[in-house]
Amino acid sequence: MIRRDPTLIPMTDNDVQDVRDAVKARKAEAATRSSAAKSGASVPGFLAQMQAQKKKEGMTKNERLGLA
Numbered sequence: 001m002i003r004r005d006p007t008l009i010p011m012t013d014n015d016v017q018d019v020r021d022a023v024k025a026r027k028a029e030a031a032t033r034s035s036a037a038k039s040g041a042s043v044p045g046f047l048a049q050m051q052a053q054k055k056k057e058g059m060t061k062n063e064r065l066g067l068a
Contacts, residue, residue, distance in 0.1 A: 022067070 056064065 026066070
């Protein structure tokens with residue numbers, strides 16, 4: 001198999017900072033979610049699935065892809 005050089009994607013410092021902010025927000029959300037699960041605030045079964053579906057429907061395309 002012939003290997004080629006990777007395609008470089010030009011990024012500015014602002015692009016890098018946006019990604020860092022998004023990662024930080026995702027980690028904070030995961031931490032709050034895990035603390036809520038530990039406290040017993042989780043919703044079992046069908047209701048949890050419906051809440052997840054409604055949350056997903058409310059998200060934009062970029063949020064679902066993890067870009068925003």
